Amino acid sequence: xxxxxxxxxxxxxxxxxxxxxxxxxxxxxEATRQRVLAAIEALDYRPDLAARRLRSRRTDTIGLIVxxxxxxxxxxxxxxxxxxxxxxxxxxxxCNADEDPEKEALYLELMRDENVSGVILSPTLPRLxxxxxxxxxxxxxxxxxxxxxxxxxxxxxxxxxxxxxxxAHLIEQNHRRIAFVxxxxxxxxxxxxxxxxxxxxxxxxxxxxxxxxxxxxxxRAVAGELVGRQPLPDALVAxxxxxxxxxxxxxxxxxxxVPEQIALAGFDNLPWTRLVEPGxxxxxxxxxxxxxxxxxxxxxxxxxxxxxxxxxxxxxELIERGSSARRxx
Amino acid sequence: xxxxxxxxxxxxxxxxxxxxxxxxxxxxxEATRQRVLAAIEALDYRPDLAARRLRSRRTDTIGLIVxxxxxxxxxxxxxxxxxxxxxxxxxxxxCNADEDPEKEALYLELMRDENVSGVILSPTLPRLxxxxxxxxxxxxxxxxxxxxxxxxxxxxxxxxxxxxxxxAHLIEQNHRRIAFVxxxxxxxxxxxxxxxxxxxxxxxxxxxxxxxxxxxxxxRAVAGELVGRQPLPDALVAxxxxxxxxxxxxxxxxxxxVPEQIALAGFDNLPWTRLVEPGxxxxxxxxxxxxxxxxxxxxxxxxxxxxxxxxxxxxxELIERGSSARRxx
DNA sequence: CTGTTAGCGCCTTCAC
DNA sequence: GTGAAGGCGCTAACAG
Numbered sequence: 168x169x170x171x172x173x174x175x176x177x178x179x180x181x182x183x184x185x186x187x188x189x190x191x192x193x194x195x196x197e198a199t200r201q202r203v204l205a206a207i208e209a210l211d212y213r214p215d216l217a218a219r220r221l222r223s224r225r226t227d228t229i230g231l232i233v234x235x236x237x238x239x240x241x242x243x244x245x246x247x248x249x250x251x252x253x254x255x256x257x258x259x260x261x262c263n264a265d266e267d268p269e270k271e272a273l274y275l276e277l278m279r280d281e282n283v284s285g286v287i288l289s290p291t292l293p294r295l296x297x298x299x300x301x302x303x304x305x306x307x308x309x310x311x312x313x314x315x316x317x318x319x320x321x322x323x324x325x326x327x328x329x330x331x332x333x334x335a336h337l338i339e340q341n342h343r344r345i346a347f348v349x350x351x352x353x354x355x356x357x358x359x360x361x362x363x364x365x366x367x368x369x370x371x372x373x374x375x376x377x378x379x380x381x382x383x384x385x386x387r388a389v390a391g392e393l394v395g396r397q398p399l400p401d402a403l404v405a406x407x408x409x410x411x412x413x414x415x416x417x418x419x420x421x422x423x424x425v426p427e428q429i430a431l432a433g434f435d436n437l438p439w440t441r442l443v444e445p446g447x448x449x450x451x452x453x454x455x456x457x458x459x460x461x462x463x464x465x466x467x468x469x470x471x472x473x474x475x476x477x478x479x480x481x482x483x484e485l486i487e488r489g490s491s492a493r494r495x496x
Numbered sequence: 497x498x499x500x501x502x503x504x505x506x507x508x509x510x511x512x513x514x515x516x517x518x519x520x521x522x523x524x525x526e527a528t529r530q531r532v533l534a535a536i537e538a539l540d541y542r543p544d545l546a547a548r549r550l551r552s553r554r555t556d557t558i559g560l561i562v563x564x565x566x567x568x569x570x571x572x573x574x575x576x577x578x579x580x581x582x583x584x585x586x587x588x589x590x591c592n593a594d595e596d597p598e599k600e601a602l603y604l605e606l607m608r609d610e611n612v613s614g615v616i617l618s619p620t621l622p623r624l625x626x627x628x629x630x631x632x633x634x635x636x637x638x639x640x641x642x643x644x645x646x647x648x649x650x651x652x653x654x655x656x657x658x659x660x661x662x663x664a665h666l667i668e669q670n671h672r673r674i675a676f677v678x679x680x681x682x683x684x685x686x687x688x689x690x691x692x693x694x695x696x697x698x699x700x701x702x703x704x705x706x707x708x709x710x711x712x713x714x715x716r717a718v719a720g721e722l723v724g725r726q727p728l729p730d731a732l733v734a735x736x737x738x739x740x741x742x743x744x745x746x747x748x749x750x751x752x753x754v755p756e757q758i759a760l761a762g763f764d765n766l767p768w769t770r771l772v773e774p775g776x777x778x779x780x781x782x783x784x785x786x787x788x789x790x791x792x793x794x795x796x797x798x799x800x801x802x803x804x805x806x807x808x809x810x811x812x813e814l815i816e817r818g819s820s821a822r823r824x825x
Numbered sequence: 826c827t828g829t830t831a832g833c834g835c836c837t838t839c840a841c
Numbered sequence: 842g843t844g845a846a847g848g849c850g851c852t853a854a855c856a857g
Contacts, residue, residue: 170850170851171850171851171852172850172851180827180828181827181828181829182828182829182850182851182852183827183828183829183830183852183853184826184827184828186851186852186853187826187827187852187853190852194826194827195826195827196826196827199826199827213608213609214609214850214851215550215611215849215850215851216609216610216611217546217549217550217555217611217849217850217851218550218833218849218850218851218852219850219851219852220546220833220851221544221546221547221549221550221833221834221835221849221850221851221852222832222833222850222851222852222853223833223851223852223853224833226546236571236574236575236578237568237571237572237575239566239568242565242566242571243566245565245590245592246565246566246592249565249590249591249592253602258589258606258610259589259590260587260588260589261574261578261588261590262578263574263575263578273582277587279542280542280543280545281545281587282544282545282546304497383767412767412771415771416771419771437768438712438741438768439766439767439768439771439772442741442744442745442748442768442771442772443768443771443772443773444772444773499834499835500834500835500836501834501835509843509844510843510844510845511834511835511836511844511845512836512837512843512844512845513842513843513844515835515836515837516836516837516842516843518835518836519836523842523843524842524843525842525843528842528843543834543835544833544834544835546833546834546835547833547834547835547836547849548834548835548836549835549849550833550834550835550849550850550851551834551835551836551837551848551849552835552836552849553849
């Protein structure tokens with residue numbers, strides 16, 4: 168493997184000149200530049216990144232710690248982050264915390280050890296509760312999950328409002344007994360539950376909410392219980408795509424017809440939500456845009472460490488489908 | 497940030513001793529060991545990875561280059577790879593080549609620059625066609641995609657056999673005019689097509705196969721054409737989950753009832769395939785196991801660079817659902 | 826504009 | 842069993 172001094176020798180210049188050309192620094196004569204470039208080409212020289220990082224004390228690497236890589240929301244966010252990062256010559260280390268605070272802690276230590284330039288994090292609930300950007304040796308931007316009083320850069324959906332609009336739509340469609348199943352382990356689940364409660368209260372309706380671990384199985388079990396109640400709820404609403412899947416399965420098991428016997432709605436515009444019969448009414452998240460905005464915010468923060476904290480809030484889009492059709496006449 | 501000499505000073509020993517303790521080398525007195533450990537603890541010392549990598553000339557990092565991170569197959573493979581890698585103190589750099597040979601080439605260069613310990617790759621078709629492990633400066637294990645005559649470590653599904661069994665099942669169910677829509681840009685698509693052709697030929701049936709770019713839209717368009725034919729095919733089969741989705745959409749558009757008017761089957765046991773009515777018959781891939789086997793094969797190869805090339809083939813599981821119900825009486 | 830040189834933090838012989 | 846010292850390959854400060 169050729170190294171910088173080989174290139175210097177081949178070009179008949181010093182290593183400093185080679186380094187300058189590589190870095191695109193000004194103050195190099197065009198003649199020198201050309202000879203260095205030719206030598207680099209001839210020797211197929213690639214700088215040693217370990218040496219460069221040691222010397223320059225920067226890694227040009229960012230960490231992306233997502234809660235659950237199986238969740239399509241996060242895969243789409245990851246795609247966006249990766250696209251933008253590589254455009255900026257940044258490496259990405261992707262880590263999957265699996266909603267486990269211990270794994271999350273482990274990965275954050277890893278980020279410190281790797282001396283990353285910055286981190287994008289969708290925090291677990293306990294970490295978010297006591298989150299302080301200054302507790303970390305690198306810039307952190309939160310994505311998807313952020314509390315009202317969290318003082319940190321963040322990119323999130325307007326969870327409360329979106330949930331409110333989804334519930335208001337159901338009420339509009341003449342549904343009254345609306346049950347809400349939400350993820351207990353994430354800030355988004357709680358915020359969407361808050362929007363649900365507000366919407367119900369505004370319309371003078373009683374709430375029926377159930378917190379569950381954010382898995383298909385847990386959601387199915389709770390939904391099974393809910394549809395066993397008398398009177399049967401008018402509608403079931405899920406706080407995310409996985410839970411929504413569990414609700415659909417439970418309705419299948421109970422052989423309830425949607426929307427005639429019970430309506431259905433949720434979050435996340437997954438491919439299957441328009442394939443099932445009838446299609447499921449959902450709040451669609453601008454997932455790719457969320458990811459893009461997050462990495463861009465991180466790049467800004469890295470460039471300007473002292474700029475004021477900013478939060479980007481994106482609007483969820485209500486997609487009406489057959490599952491929330493008007494009740495009664 | 498404390499560094500090794502600070503620890504040495506605090507413990508009243510030399511940096512060499514600290515290094516030995518960190519590496520778990522023998523030949524260090526228990527007393528020294530304890531004092532070093534205490535100093536490390538006290539100073540919260542973390543070794544600088546860039547320096548260590550420069551000095552040791554190893555990165556303990558592996559690259560994972562997948563074709564499309566949005567494909568749930570690859571996200572599940574990634575999860576497995578990551579789980580096992582981090583258990584072995586290895587970092588993972590995940591890259592998404594988007595079925596683009598240029599992006600793929602870019603990422604492979606990145607791997608060289610990063611001096612990774614090894615790479616897991618699901619190659620694009622052109623790269624696979626001329627793939628030679630020796631063309632790379634690091635060990636490579638292929639996953640998901642591998643030709644019969646490729647000489648390289650690989651972990652794949654028994655694509656030809658699985659497709660054969662899927663088609664044989666349809667024939668068994670009295671379907672005769674079976675159309676096959678497969679991904680033109682991947683080795684798996686072609687291999688599954690081969691299984692289809694063999695099964696049809698074995699039963700003396702005429703084939704009707706269509707190659708498409710592996711996207712929902714392309715599949716839908718081609719399926720739309722197929723169901724416009726006279727006579728209508730008895731069944732439509734997809735070579736992967738994305739294409740299957742396109743077929744379902746086309747059947748919806750054409751308002752064809754499954755399985756009464758036309759049967760349906762495909763690859764990939766995605767959540768929605770059991771949610772739609774009727775459920776879709778599929779070949780389920782052991783995705784997590786595939787990923788696990790791949791990283792384990794890579795670890796073996798890294799440990800034993802000269803061991804003979806090996807290929808792991810896993811069996812797809814036929815999951816019969818309503819979409820392939822018996823035709824006629 | 827260009828070259829010389831001193832480290833970046835760590836590991837690892839080599840002496841003792 | 843322990844310490845001193847020389848790099849790993851590169852960047853950047855400084856001198857010319």
